[in-house]
Amino acid sequence: MKCVVCRGPAIIDVRRANANFCTDHFTKYCRDQTARAIHEFDMLDPADRVLVAVSGGKDSLAVWDILIGLGYQADGLYVGLGIGEYSDTSGNHARAFAEARGLHLIEVDLPTEYGYDIPTGARAARRAPCSACGTSKRHVFDASALEGGYDVLVTGHNLDDEAAVLFGNVLRWQTEYLARQMPVLAARNGFPKKVKPLVRLSERETAAYCIMSGIDYLVDECPMSAGNRHLGYKDALNTIELQSPGTKADFYSGFLRRASQLFRSAHHDLGPGTDELTHCERCGAPSTSELCAFCRLVDKATAATSNSGDEAQPVTLRPRSHAPRTAGERTNTEAEARP
Ligand code: Q46
Ligand code: ZN
Ligand code: ZN
Numbered sequence: 001m002k003c004v005v006c007r008g009p010a011i012i013d014v015r016r017a018n019a020n021f022c023t024d025h026f027t028k029y030c031r032d033q034t035a036r037a038i039h040e041f042d043m044l045d046p047a048d049r050v051l052v053a054v055s056g057g058k059d060s061l062a063v064w065d066i067l068i069g070l071g072y073q074a075d076g077l078y079v080g081l082g083i084g085e086y087s088d089t090s091g092n093h094a095r096a097f098a099e100a101r102g103l104h105l106i107e108v109d110l111p112t113e114y115g116y117d118i119p120t121g122a123r124a125a126r127r128a129p130c131s132a133c134g135t136s137k138r139h140v141f142d143a144s145a146l147e148g149g150y151d152v153l154v155t156g157h158n159l160d161d162e163a164a165v166l167f168g169n170v171l172r173w174q175t176e177y178l179a180r181q182m183p184v185l186a187a188r189n190g191f192p193k194k195v196k197p198l199v200r201l202s203e204r205e206t207a208a209y210c211i212m213s214g215i216d217y218l219v220d221e222c223p224m225s226a227g228n229r230h231l232g233y234k235d236a237l238n239t240i241e242l243q244s245p246g247t248k249a250d251f252y253s254g255f256l257r258r259a260s261q262l263f264r265s266a267h268h269d270l271g272p273g274t275d276e277l278t279h280c281e282r283c284g285a286p287s288t289s290e291l292c293a294f295c296r297l298v299d300k301a302t303a304a305t306s307n308s309g310d311e312a313q314p315v316t317l318r319p320r321s322h323a324p325r326t327a328g329e330r331t332n333t334e335a336e337a338r339p
Helices: 023-040 058-069 084-101 110-114 118-125 129-147 159-171 175-180 203-212 229-243 247-268 293-307 327-332
Strands: 012-014 019-021 049-053 073-080 105-109 152-154 193-195
Touching: 012 023, 019 023, 023 058, 023 203, 049 058, 049 129, 058 073, 058 084, 058 152, 058 203, 073 084, 073 110, 073 129, 084 105, 105 110, 105 129, 110 129, 110 293, 118 129, 118 293, 129 152, 129 293, 159 175, 159 203, 159 229, 159 247, 175 247, 229 247
Parallel strands: 049 073, 049 152, 073 105, 152 193
Antiparallel strands: 012 019
8 A cells, every 4th residue: 555645555445535645745735625615715814813612532633733733822721521530531631732842731620610520510400411512612612712712613523523513413314504504604793613624534543643643532422422423323323424435525615616505495484583682791792692502591590509508619610702693603502402
């Protein structure tokens, strides 16, 4: 097996590209694919201050590493979810990565700052763990990006993630979600711009990038992911991909090129502003009710913590200043729960 670029010994095959690569040319391929996505969707400007949401896993550390390599000014944001040993270990991986490279890592710990952890919050709100987790992370991501004056928030969603979400949305014909499923969400009305630069790389490729680049990432899956629908969609797509390499990338990129605009147009015709949002009276985030979904979750979770006899931690919700936004923009915080 020879590298398609230098003809030296190859160590990985990328079947959908019908190419094998050596270490150097594979890591270059990953950087090139990321740069191409950034360019294609106008994700980042060279002068942007970038905040990367890092979990300690392969995707978020890979995207942080690649962005630094591409010359972007990128800080990291780690959110402690209070999921036992998993959170302890994931935090250690994120911290070690940042320290080894002299990068700035912002840390927000849910139990310390907001008085609850994800298992408690999910139970108290009678929601699936990933749903409570998604609400929590989105709130902290938005607030941290705004408070830190960052231009863009980056997440490590990869091709497998996006194809699985797309698959789920298509299976149920969730056309509003389809209208909003883009790798870039523009900044508006108090929300930071959000981008997903890894949408041209698969999970296997981000893992290989980390191994070849000496990035020590957390391999273990989150213990609360069991039962998550998107894992089943990933398995289904992987079965198809095995038979027909390239199908997953064609499915997702074909949607972006040929279908997403149709869904956006269809939902644009419904007219924005029919369901104006107000501000959460406690934290200032845009919300359809007096308290936003995050503050309602905090209330339920901290009440459950107090009732259980555990020592409740002080809740430090910081007010934010937001302009109103419309229902069509809800995807940034409320609609897109997924791992
Ligand atoms: S951390 Fe949170 Fe994921 Fe764990 S609880 Fe679900 S969403 S699976 S990225
Ligand atoms: Zn090579
Ligand atoms: Zn709120």
